[in-house]
Amino acid sequence: MLAKVVRSKAVARAAVIGLALGVFALAVLAAVSITTNARTTAHIEHNSRISDHWSQIDLHISVETEALNDYMVAKKFGKDLLDSAVHSTRPDVEWQAANGDSLDKENIVLVQDSYAAFTDTLNELRRTTSNRDRMKELADQATLGASFLRKSANANVNRHRLAMDSYLADAASFNQKLSLAAAVICGADFLLLVLCASILLTHQRRIEGQAVESRYRALHDELTGLANRALLADEIEKALRVAQEQDESVGLLLLDLNKFKEVNDTLGHHAGDLLLSEVAARLTAAVRGTDTVARLGGDEFAVLMPEIHSPEHCSEIARRLLESLEGPAELDGVTVDISGSIGAAVFPLHSSSGPELLQHADIAMYTAKRNRLGIAVYDPSADRHSSQELGLIGELRRAIDEDELVLHYQPKVSTSTGRVVGVEALIRWQHPLRGLLFPGDFIPQAEESEIIVPLTDHVLGMALDQHRIWRAQDTLLPVAVNVPTVCLLDDTFPDRVAEALASRGVPAGVLTLEITETSIISDPAQASAILTRLRGLGVRLSVDDFGTGYSSMSYLQSMPLHELKIDRSFVRTLGESHGGTAIVRAVLELARALDLEVVAEGVEDEAALVLLGQLGCANAQGYHISKPVRATDLMAWLGRPVLESA
Incomplete structure (x- = not known):
């Protein structure tokens, strides 16, 4: 509980503010004490001076009285002493009248009058030299006046002493209160200082703990706790x-x-x-x-x-x-x-x-x-090969921007009529230094990086541009484009296909997207959703290299497909082994049952083409029919005027 209080930000702020106020209060007390002591000292000094001057009045009156007594005893010898003593009290009386307090000034008026009468009596005594009785009368009168003056001076001295004692008692009481307040504030400040020190140490330990934790996090994987x-x-x-x-x-x-x-x-x-x-x-x-x-x-x-x-x-x-x-x-x-x-x-x-x-x-x-x-x-040789491949990916980005990619087209023909029913667009890279590169030289590396997405979009755009050129010159050739697995996991891919078709004014029905079995089975639910959206656009969908997978059969009935392409490995053994023919026949039966069209890939001789027609395979493509060629060469192969590619 205490640790929580110490860790509280509100408590920390309150402690710091309290300590600051305590220090300020001590500073105020110190200032008050200094001011009070200075005022007390000044007051004592002033009262001491006033008391001293009253004492001086008493002393000088005594001197003048003694001089009077000496004069009365020995007139000849006491005359000079009396002359020098007369008026000696006047400076103190004048100082008191100018500097005394209000009561002193009231008292000094009476003293002045009495001293004036005392002085006048002494002066008259000095002038009276022959009448002894008169001199004695004046001397008694002067002695009586001197007694009054001395009593008045002593009374004022005592009054100031008592006033000073009272003032000092009050000052001592006030200082005692100041000392008590200072002790209380010092005690509170000490407690606040201890609290602030505890808070500081707690925060320091927390910061050190956070630093250790931050360093641990900076050097370790958050999920597994392993080194990073x-x-x-x-x-x-x-x-x-x-x-x-x-x-x-x-x-x-x-x-x-x-x-x-x-x-x-x-x-x-x-x-x-x-x-x-x-x-x-x-x-x-x-x-x-x-x-x-x-x-x-x-x-x-x-x-x-x-x-x-x-x-x-x-x-x-x-x-x-x-x-x-x-x-x-x-x-x-x-x-x-x-x-x-x-x-x-x-x-x-x-x-x-x-x-x-x-x-x-x-x-x-x-x-x-x-x-x-x-x-x-x-292996150092693999290192060189990997470095080349890594550089190739970097160059591929440039190749897309600088139109170094070209499409070759392989025709698909009807096995019954020999008529061309469409073409498959196959990417090539006209590398400025390495010459013409085939898909196997760069597509596997592209599929392992993000560049496969813009590359696919670029190929799709090139194929649709070429179809638009052919159609403008009265040659209608449906075109097929290969689609990598990543596109069937991308929710934006159907939208990009729709935008590519719309921007070129190409009807969706002339475009076939060829996908692999592995792209379907990697995520059947997502693939089905993407394919359904593509089919909704009117795009035709084909499964490429069919038969090489091992678990896609169960998805054929649920996937919105139009076409199967029998893999070349089965077509190549067609007629040479009973197994190859049986597999092709089984695929054809499966396609008919699911109402799917079939294209046989890899037809490399006339016998295979004829046998496919006999088995009921509607369409075929392969080197026996035509290698993949440029658009201009395809038109020449068709026996038509050469059409320039965009």
């Missing part, structure tokens, strides 16, 4: 220094999960977080005590391993980690299978620095993932 990229970099540098000093090797593993995006997209980000936490727990349990497990971001993890004997030792540990990782995991009631790809690099064999070690492990991981190896150790 920054901490891993520090640990790598430490491990490399130790390895150099002790002539040892250090291994680094980079792990990337397989199909993590599908888990996120299908089950939601909460399930993805659960999966990442499970992976972190499995990795932590499987590594050695000296190893460091880190999450670099997304679904990418790293394991730093000091004291590695060889690349084979590193690969062996990676294999054990992968075996510990792989297996089913329960995510909110849904069982998913965890798998991944690991890349390994070893210092100093493969790298000479921490960043280079991390880069080479990443390249090895990319090799393992791309080639489905599970585990791959860094």
Whole structure:
């Protein structure tokens, strides 16, 4: 409870304000005390001077009286003494009249009158030299006046002494009260100071705790609690220094999960977080005590391993980690299978620095993932290839902007009439240095980056532009465009297709979008929703490479499709094996049952084309009919006037 009070901001503010007021009150008390003492000192000094002058009046009257007595005894010898003593009291009387207080000034008037009479009596006595009786009478009169003056002076001296005692008593009482107030305020200030110190220490401990927590958060992944990229970099540098000093090797593993995006997209980000936490727990349990497990971001993890004997030792540990990782995991009631790809690099064999070690492990991981190896150790030749591919992606962005991409068109023909029923648009890249690049040279890399989306939109626009040119010259050729998986998970894709058709004035029915089986089964619900919207636009939908998948059959009846394209691997063995013919016949029967059109891909000879017609396959395409060619060459192939492409 007390800790909560101390931590309260209101209490902290009140304590600081109270302490400030206490210090101010002490300052006020000190000022009052100084002022009071100064006033008391001045008052005492003034009263002392007044009392002193009254005492001087008494003293001078005594002197003048003694001089009178001496004169009366020995007139000859006392005359000079009396002459010098007369009027000696006058300066004190005049000072008192000018500087005394109000009561002094009232009293001094009577004293002045009495002193004047006393002086006049002395002067008359001095002038009377022969009449002894008169002199004695005057002397008695002067003595009586002097007695009155001395009593008046003594009375005023006593009055001032009593007044001073009373004033000092009042001042002492006031000072005592000031001292008591100062003690109370000092006590309160001390308590407030203790409270402020407690608050300060509490806040200091909190700030230090927050600093520790902030540093921990800055160096650890919030979801899994593992080291993050920054901490891993520090640990790598430490491990490399130790390895150099002790002539040892250090291994680094980079792990990337397989199909993590599908888990996120299908089950939601909460399930993805659960999966990442499970992976972190499995990795932590499987590594050695000296190893460091880190999450670099997304679904990418790293394991730093000091004291590695060889690349084979590193690969062996990676294999054990992968075996510990792989297996089913329960995510909110849904069982998913965890798998991944690991890349390994070893210092100093493969790298000479921490960043280079991390880069080479990443390249090895990319090799393992791309080639489905599970585990791959860094290979310099793969490094060069990966660097080229990375540069290729950067160049691809420029190629889109500078119109270096071109489309080749492969015709589809009717097996019964030989008439061209449409074309498939296939992307090519006219690279300024490397020449003409085919899709396999850059599409797989593009599909692993975000550039696949603008690339698909660009290809769609190019194909629709070409169709518009053909139609303007009385050549109606429906066009098919391949669509990557990511587009079937993008809610905005149907809107972009609609906008591309509308902006070019092309009817939706002449456009066929070809998708793969894997894009359907990755997220059937989302794919069905996107395909339904596309079909609602009037766009035709085709499943490309049909038959190479293993779980899409159950979705055919629910997906809004128009067409199946039999994969070339089945067409190639057509007529050569009973199995190939049986598969093609089964696909044709399935398509007829579902009211779907069929196109056979990869027709490379006349016999296959004839057999497809006999089996009832309506349409076909392949090198036997025509290779993919430019738009101008396609028109020449059709035996028509050459049409310029936009």
